[in-house]
Amino acid sequence: MSLRGLAKAFDGKVAVAGVDLDVPAGSFYGLLGPNGAGKTTTLSMAVGLLRPDAGVARVLGHDVWRDPVQAKRLLGVMPDGVRLFDRLNGAELLAYNGLLRGMDPAVVDQRAAELLDVLALGDAGRTLVVDYSAGMKKKIGLACALLHGPRLLVLDEPFEAVDPVSAALIRDILQRYVGSGGTVVFSSHVMEVVERLCSHVAILAEGAIKRAGTIEEVRGKRSLEEVFVEVVGGRTATGEELAWLSN
Amino acid sequence: MAVELTAPAAPARRVSARHFVRLKLRVMGNNFRGQGWRIALFVVGVVVGLWLAATGFFLFAAPGLADEGRYASMVAAFGGGLMVLGWLLLPLVFFGVDETLDPARFALLPLPRRTLVTGLLAAAAVSVPAVAVLLALCGLVLTAAVLGGWVAAVVEVVGILAGLLLCVAAARAVTSAFASMLRSRRVRDLAAVLLAVAAALLGPLQLIGISALQETDWSRLTGVAEVVGWTPLGAPWTVGIDVAEGRAWAAPVKLLITALTLVVLLVWWSRSLESAMTGAASTGRAPAKAGPTGGAVAQLFPRAAGWAARDRFGAMVARDARYWWRDARRRANLITVAVVGLFVPVLVNLGGAGFAMDAEQGFAPAGSASSPLLVSLSMVFVGVLAAVTLANQFGFDGSAYAAHVVAAVPGQQELRARMTAFSIYVVPMLAVVAVVIAVVLGRPAWLGVIAGSLIATYGAGLAVNSFVSVLGAYALPETSNPFALNTGAGVAKSFLTLLAMLGTGAAAVPMVVAAALLGDIWLWLALPVGVAYGVGAALLGAYLAGDVLDRRQPELLAAVTPRR
Numbered sequence: 001m002s003l004r005g006l007a008k009a010f011d012g013k014v015a016v017a018g019v020d021l022d023v024p025a026g027s028f029y030g031l032l033g034p035n036g037a038g039k040t041t042t043l044s045m046a047v048g049l050l051r052p053d054a055g056v057a058r059v060l061g062h063d064v065w066r067d068p069v070q071a072k073r074l075l076g077v078m079p080d081g082v083r084l085f086d087r088l089n090g091a092e093l094l095a096y097n098g099l100l101r102g103m104d105p106a107v108v109d110q111r112a113a114e115l116l117d118v119l120a121l122g123d124a125g126r127t128l129v130v131d132y133s134a135g136m137k138k139k140i141g142l143a144c145a146l147l148h149g150p151r152l153l154v155l156d157e158p159f160e161a162v163d164p165v166s167a168a169l170i171r172d173i174l175q176r177y178v179g180s181g182g183t184v185v186f187s188s189h190v191m192e193v194v195e196r197l198c199s200h201v202a203i204l205a206e207g208a209i210k211r212a213g214t215i216e217e218v219r220g221k222r223s224l225e226e227v228f229v230e231v232v233g234g235r236t237a238t239g240e241e242l243a244w245l246s247n
Numbered sequence: 248m249a250v251e252l253t254a255p256a257a258p259a260r261r262v263s264a265r266h267f268v269r270l271k272l273r274v275m276g277n278n279f280r281g282q283g284w285r286i287a288l289f290v291v292g293v294v295v296g297l298w299l300a301a302t303g304f305f306l307f308a309a310p311g312l313a314d315e316g317r318y319a320s321m322v323a324a325f326g327g328g329l330m331v332l333g334w335l336l337l338p339l340v341f342f343g344v345d346e347t348l349d350p351a352r353f354a355l356l357p358l359p360r361r362t363l364v365t366g367l368l369a370a371a372a373v374s375v376p377a378v379a380v381l382l383a384l385c386g387l388v389l390t391a392a393v394l395g396g397w398v399a400a401v402v403e404v405v406g407i408l409a410g411l412l413l414c415v416a417a418a419r420a421v422t423s424a425f426a427s428m429l430r431s432r433r434v435r436d437l438a439a440v441l442l443a444v445a446a447a448l449l450g451p452l453q454l455i456g457i458s459a460l461q462e463t464d465w466s467r468l469t470g471v472a473e474v475v476g477w478t479p480l481g482a483p484w485t486v487g488i489d490v491a492e493g494r495a496w497a498a499p500v501k502l503l504i505t506a507l508t509l510v511v512l513l514v515w516w517s518r519s520l521e522s523a524m525t526g527a528a529s530t531g532r533a534p535a536k537a538g539p540t541g542g543a544v545a546q547l548f549p550r551a552a553g554w555a556a557r558d559r560f561g562a563m564v565a566r567d568a569r570y571w572w573r574d575a576r577r578r579a580n581l582i583t584v585a586v587v588g589l590f591v592p593v594l595v596n597l598g599g600a601g602f603a604m605d606a607e608q609g610f611a612p613a614g615s616a617s618s619p620l621l622v623s624l625s626m627v628f629v630g631v632l633a634a635v636t637l638a639n640q641f642g643f644d645g646s647a648y649a650a651h652v653v654a655a656v657p658g659q660q661e662l663r664a665r666m667t668a669f670s671i672y673v674v675p676m677l678a679v680v681a682v683v684i685a686v687v688l689g690r691p692a693w694l695g696v697i698a699g700s701l702i703a704t705y706g707a708g709l710a711v712n713s714f715v716s717v718l719g720a721y722a723l724p725e726t727s728n729p730f731a732l733n734t735g736a737g738v739a740k741s742f743l744t745l746l747a748m749l750g751t752g753a754a755a756v757p758m759v760v761a762a763a764l765l766g767d768i769w770l771w772l773a774l775p776v777g778v779a780y781g782v783g784a785a786l787l788g789a790y791l792a793g794d795v796l797d798r799r800q801p802e803l804l805a806a807v808t809p810r811r
Binding site for chain 1: 542543544545546547557558559561562563565566569570573574644645646647649650651652653654655656801802804805808
């Protein structure tokens with residue numbers, strides 16, 4: 001995936017001010033940034049959900065905004081803060097997404113059964129997705145993104161609100177996916193997860209990429225958290241104020 | 248380190264209702280910031296409110312202006328009573344109570360319940376409807392002044408102020424009680440549907456009521472008005488009139504009735520407020536149902552869509568068909584269409600006034616009242632009503648529509664699938680309407696005209712609404728409170744609906760003209776022509792609007808995604 005000069009402003013307020021990013025094929029790419037840095041906006045523009053004011057997004061050589069059908073065929077996306085078709089149960093939702101992607105019904109059946117089984121969602125049976133817990137919703141969202149076997153997986157905050165067991169499961173699935181030649185881009189603000197999983201990392205703040213490269217290049221000798229705080233700025237300790245808290 | 252928590256340095260200042268009112272005004276003001284269209288909608292709302300207020304004012308003032316003491320207490324009791332009922336029921340029916348100040352937001356603040364209730368009540372009274380109602384009610388003050396001098400007028404002022412508080416408190420108490428009752432999603436869905444049925448029945452009942460009124464001796468109603476005047480529905484409004492008519496002793500008693508009711512309502516409200524504040528977040532998980540049957544794909548397709556191919560088009564039809572049943576909002580719309588679509592044409596064609604009598608003697612054909620032209624017109628209405636349900640079809644899906652954007656679904660296919668899924672429910676319904684109307688009128692030969700006009704309008708309506716839904720989509724709130732409505736969304740919704748209805752009506756004109764001009768031969772031609780016209784229009788609409796949709800997918804997604 002390569003992004004060139006992606007920019008977006010909402011009502012005159014700049015959310016993303018020209019993002020350039022190259023994600024090598026086969027990498028496990030973490031997009032780090034504080035709240036409101038523009039992570040979701042950037043990823044939405046990269047996958048065709050939000051039309052950029054300027055810039056180009058390419059997926060494996062296909063321009064997402066000029067040639068959307070080809071690009072979107074290769075993409076698996078899990079947006080954050082977006083509802084699923086949640087009045088369906090898990091199996092129905094997977095079947096729907098599969099058929100929407102023009103897959104063969106027999107293949108959909110088989111993959112859906114496997115995914116539900118692996119993600120421990122089979123027990124939910126015919127419970128509608130709207131009644132799932134937050135973690136279960138993340139898992140079914142991931143299953144929807146994986147179902148059609150995309151070459152590039154773009155995940156917005158895949159580990160938010162997920163319990164440790166499910167998180168480990170998701171990590172394992174993603175590592176297998178990258179191991180077999182897939183590419184993953186995901187956003188997060190949890191340093192530990194990024195440090196543990198990623199081969200590459202980019203730090204996004206105030207709508208622009210501040211650092212990008214392999215994880216060794218970005219953090220050097222220090223911990224990722226130190227680098228992150230330094231890049232993003234802002235205070236992490238209190239001074240003389242708030243004295244009344246401890247009196 | 249042991250942290251010793253001390254009391255706040257300064258004693259907390261008392262919070263009064265004034266703070267709530269100011270907070271509400273501030274929130275309203277911030278909502279407008281940089282949102283030109285919201286201001287415009289608000290202004291429209293104010294203008295409409297003022298217009299209604301003026302109408303109400305003259306209705307209430309009429310007995311005074313005409314110096315007709317006889318009707319004064321009747322107008323006060325019935326008009327005021329209807330006002331209370333309106334405040335009680337309308338928020339439930341239209342799922343709209345202004346949640347600018349959501350009680351749940353105050354859950355963590357150390358506020359006594361009494362302060363909270365009075366504050367929220369005061370804030371609720373600061374709204375366009377409340378002000379409009381107050382202005383309208385001033386008509387009663389005028390009436391009282393003309394009939395009984397300034398003493399009566401002053402008493403009436405006290406009365407209408409108490410009455411207004413009663414109205415606001417009633418609206419709040421009822422919606423709050425419902426909101427906390429409807430904690431679980433299933434109960435909520437069910438309630439939304441029941442309310443939709445009730446709302447849909449309101450219209451027909453009103454028509455029956457009006458036709459009944461036309462035959463009733465008005466003077467007999469004075470007694471009823473007197474009784475209503477002693478209930479909380481009418482008590483606050485009639486005090487001034489009573490003074491004017493020399494029953495000064497009644498005024499304090501009636502004011503006491505009002506005050507007691509108000510207290511009861513406030514206590515009820517504060518009870519349900521507590522549970523709404525603490526429990527609003529929990530949604531209650533439904534127990535897992537029995538294990539799946541068959542493969543994932545087989546599960547997706549309901550029996551009604553079993554014929555569809557297992558491909559993209561079929562999947563969208565199946566999903567949409569499931570949604571029309573499983574999504575309470577959509578189901579409520581569907582039921583409204585069914586009920587109104589059946590009742591209104593029956594009433595129109597039998598003639599409003601004659602209905603009450605005819606009902607007693609069985610449905611006698613009221614041949615003189617109806618003609619193929621009138622029937623066509625009423626069928627156009629039903630078709631328009633059915634199709635306009637789709638005016639915000641993408642809004643129903645909300646941000647879930649992202650799945651279609653990500654999968655690059657072709658727009659034309661998408662619109663055709665949505666039309667098909669909706670028609671699975673609506674076409675049988677229209678068939679029932681056509682047969683019932685033909686039977687009720689005792690004119691089986693008109694079946695062709697009836698069905699033809701219906702299908703033609705419905706098809707044209709699908710086309711028009713495809714455009715409206717793609718170009719004018721708006722977000723519906725994603726909330727657990729079924730009564731919440733985005734500020735301004737109500738007005739925007741009415742505009743769009745009106746636009747779609749006008750467009751559809753215009754598109755159906757040829758069918759009506761043909762019914763008026765062609766005479767008997769039209770009885771045979773109407774069905775084939777109507778079906779061809781309807782299907783052709785729908786397909787053409789999907790073709791053209793689909794093109795627009797292809798270019799606007801991300802913009803449409805942004806439009807239907809609720810702002811958080």
